Amino acid sequence: MAQLNSLIGSILRDVIRAQHEANLYSRSLREAYGTRGEGGDFRVPGALLGELELDLQYAIRNADVPHEESETDYPALRRFFGQLAEQLARTALTSVATTTSSADAEDPQGLSLLLSQEQDLERGFGPFLRRKIGEKLDGQAAALVKADGSLDTDLLIECVMQAIDAHLLQNPDLEQLFGQRDGESRLRQTARSNLVTMMTVLTAKRVKDYNFLRRKVFSTQEIIITADELKKVPPEAVQSLHIRISPHGYLPDEPITDPENPE
Numbered sequence: 001m002a003q004l005n006s007l008i009g010s011i012l013r014d015v016i017r018a019q020h021e022a023n024l025y026s027r028s029l030r031e032a033y034g035t036r037g038e039g040g041d042f043r044v045p046g047a048l049l050g051e052l053e054l055d056l057q058y059a060i061r062n063a064d065v066p067h068e069e070s071e072t073d074y075p076a077l078r079r080f081f082g083q084l085a086e087q088l089a090r091t092a093l094t095s096v097a098t099t100t101s102s103a104d105a106e107d108p109q110g111l112s113l114l115l116s117q118e119q120d121l122e123r124g125f126g127p128f129l130r131r132k133i134g135e136k137l138d139g140q141a142a143a144l145v146k147a148d149g150s151l152d153t154d155l156l157i158e159c160v161m162q163a164i165d166a167h168l169l170q171n172p173d174l175e176q177l178f179g180q181r182d183g184e185s186r187l188r189q190t191a192r193s194n195l196v197t198m199m200t201v202l203t204a205k206r207v208k209d210y211n212f213l214r215r216k217v218f219s220t221q222e223i224i225i226t227a228d229e230l231k232k233v234p235p236e237a238v239q240s241l242h243i244r245i246s247p248h249g250y251l252p253d254e255p256i257t258d259p260e261n262p263e
Contacts, residue, residue, distance in 0.1 A: 004058070004221040008243070013055065015245055019049050052245040059233045062222040072145050073214040078138060084206060085134035088199065089126060092164050095198050099191040100177055129167055136163040149213025156207070157199050164195060 012074055024048075030044040136159045137144065144152050144159070168174070169188055178188040224230060 002223055002225055004223050007223070011243070012245065014054065015049065017051060022047050054243045054245070055240040056221040056225070056243065057230065058225045058239055058241065059230055059237045060221050061224055064219050066217055066219060068215060068217045070213050070215050071214045072149070074141065077141055077145065080210060081134055081137040081141070085130050085137060087206070088133055088160055088202065089130035091198055091202055092129065092168055092195060093126065095195050096168065096191045099194050100187065123194065130148045132167045133160055133163045136160070145212055149211040151207045151210065151212070153204055153207060160199055160203070161196060165192070232237055
């Protein structure tokens, strides 16, 4: 007994997997030829699947079988990352400004930059930091979502701190503020330690009630496909499905758009 959608899906996956395995084998041959002097000039054989046509005969046993699937809600996840990045950028600027001002850092210009930008994330350094945090989170979106739809808080904080380290704590415009150019000043270490604490608390609080697993329930058809079972049903009940497959027709590098926000 099988479900029609699962059967067609498995056929399509197998075709794509076959092309993938052929590509990998061709690549391994290229490496093997290249390491053997005389074979280095050989053209590596390759294969590209063109259009395939299949005919599937089946009979419907049950036309209304409930089926549930789960998938990551990436549009909602990206919106959440945008909101979170703005809050974390503001918090990071406030935290570093507080740490450096309390330490009497000798760089009024750098301190003024932080104090002004923490109040305005619409211009200057504020939106820059917000964008960099957001880009880092978007780039790790698949890894950040656990199987149950919750977020990996530890990895999220790690990604955020990587962005903050690169674009705030190691920012050339703030070298004088931190007192040294070797990147290891005590003030910078203190600022980072305070940031990790604040990011950990804030992030845990923000993500605890979110789940990005989207569940869909729909009806599918339970079908009969084996020859022995098909012999037992009336001939007029046997359906024929013609499938045409073009494995090379999809470009995986095409941009993904949110249907709810196409811009």
